[in-house]
Amino acid sequence: MSDIIYIFYGTRSNAEFVIHNGFFFQDNAHDRVKIKLGVSKSERLYAMKAEVLARAGIPASCVFAVHCNEPPISAQLLAFLRVFCMTEQELKDYLLGDGAVNKIFTLGNSEFPVSWENEIKMWTFLETRAALLLKTYKTTSQEDSSMLEKADLSLNCRVAVQLSLAEKQILEKASASGRAKRLHFEKKLEEGAPLPRYEESDIALLENSDANSKLPIILRKLEEVEEGQEIQVEEHSHFLNGDKAAAGSDQEANGGLTLEGISGDVDSALDSIGSSTQKGQKENSV
Numbered sequence: 001m002s003d004i005i006y007i008f009y010g011t012r013s014n015a016e017f018v019i020h021n022g023f024f025f026q027d028n029a030h031d032r033v034k035i036k037l038g039v040s041k042s043e044r045l046y047a048m049k050a051e052v053l054a055r056a057g058i059p060a061s062c063v064f065a066v067h068c069n070e071p072p073i074s075a076q077l078l079a080f081l082r083v084f085c086m087t088e089q090e091l092k093d094y095l096l097g098d099g100a101v102n103k104i105f106t107l108g109n110s111e112f113p114v115s116w117e118n119e120i121k122m123w124t125f126l127e128t129r130a131a132l133l134l135k136t137y138k139t140t141s142q143e144d145s146s147m148l149e150k151a152d153l154s155l156n157c158r159v160a161v162q163l164s165l166a167e168k169q170i171l172e173k174a175s176a177s178g179r180a181k182r183l184h185f186e187k188k189l190e191e192g193a194p195l196p197r198y199e200e201s202d203i204a205l206l207e208n209s210d211a212n213s214k215l216p217i218i219l220r221k222l223e224e225v226e227e228g229q230e231i232q233v234e235e236h237s238h239f240l241n242g243d244k245a246a247a248g249s250d251q252e253a254n255g256g257l258t259l260e261g262i263s264g265d266v267d268s269a270l271d272s273i274g275s276s277t278q279k280g281q282k283e284n285s286v
Contacts, residue, residue, distance in 0.1 A: 013065075014166050024162040032065040033170045035133070037077075039084060048091040052083050055104050066130065068166075072174040073126065075108030082107055082114050085121035090114055099198075106198045113196070116189040120182055127178030130171040141168045 009021065011030040017023055025031075038061025039049045050060040056079050064077040073081070086094070094103050094114075106112035113119045139147075144165035148158065 014163055018159055018163050022159075024159045024166075026162075028166075029069065031068040031166055031170065033133075033167050034063050034065050035129070036061070036063050037080060037084070038062065045086075045088055045091060048088070048095065049083050049086065052086070052091060052094050052104070052107075053080065056083070056107050058083075066170055066174045068170045068173065070177065071110070072170075072177050078110060078122075079107035081122040081125060082118060085118050085125060086114060087118075090118060102198050109198075111196060112198050113185070115195065116185050116193070119185040120189065123178045123181040123185065125178075127175050127182060130175035130178065134168060134171050134175070137164065137168060139164065141165055141172065144168065 009017070012020075012025075012028075013030060013032045013034075014024055014028050015034075017025050017028070038059075039046055039053070043049070046060075053060055058076060058080055062076075062080070064080065065074065066072050066077075067074070071078075083091075083094075094100055094107075097103070107114075144161050147153065147161050148165070153161070
């Protein structure tokens with residue numbers, strides 16, 4: 001009897017497995033949905049945000065991944081969202097303020113928020129962004145699950161529905177995670193909790209040799225580049241984030257909405273939680 005030969009495909013997402021290998025991998029611990037994000041060049045604070053991102057080794061426009069596991073976002077995406085949601089004063093602090101170099105090192109570290117307000121904004125952004133991307137699909141998770149119960153479903157249709165369902169579940173988890181984080185930081189703000197401050201020197205970080213430790217963001221390559229398996233979003237856009245034609249003409253190449261539109265939705269979402277934010281600000285000022 002012949003021996004079975006196993007092949008390691010790498011840490012690919014299911015979108016990559018379907019596109020390049022023709023199969024769907026159930027319970028893929030490395031599954032993720034890729035989204036393209038960028039700071040609009042027409043934004044008043046574009047130059048400052050682009051400079052902070054550049055110092056952290058992150059492009060002002062890039063394809064990031066939302067993961068199926070917790071946390072749903074990488075250190076790179078965390079850093080990008082923090083900078084994207086910064087106020088003008090926060091940007092100045094990270095460019096010219098005391099300890100500006102050390103602050104850049106902490107952008108991708110979840111233990112050192114920019115401010116409670118910034119954390120609320122960025123997690124609201126993720127919550128809203130994921131919810132909006134879910135709306136670009138023509139079917140819901142429930143409809144996909146019902147479709148998969150059909151015995152006469154062809155192999156190609158089954159794989160396509162499985163991929164669609166997996167992407168939706170990742171986005172649903174990301175939206176729920178964003179909401180939970182937002183509520184957590186709202187509570188921090190309301191309680192007037194002190195903001196954690198970074199005290200370790202940047203030299204100590206540079207000498208850190210522990211592969212599992214939290215290295216400064218500037219020392220890391222973008223996750224997609226490290227994997228070397230980047231999907232060209234424009235080329236395979238019909239596999240990502242639903243049908244791009246279904247969501248209007250203002251979508252980006254991957255079927256997502258423009259950041260200007262997302263920013264408006266984030267502002268609207270923040271209005272709904274404004275009362276708790278104002279309460280926290282009053283307590284902090286006492």
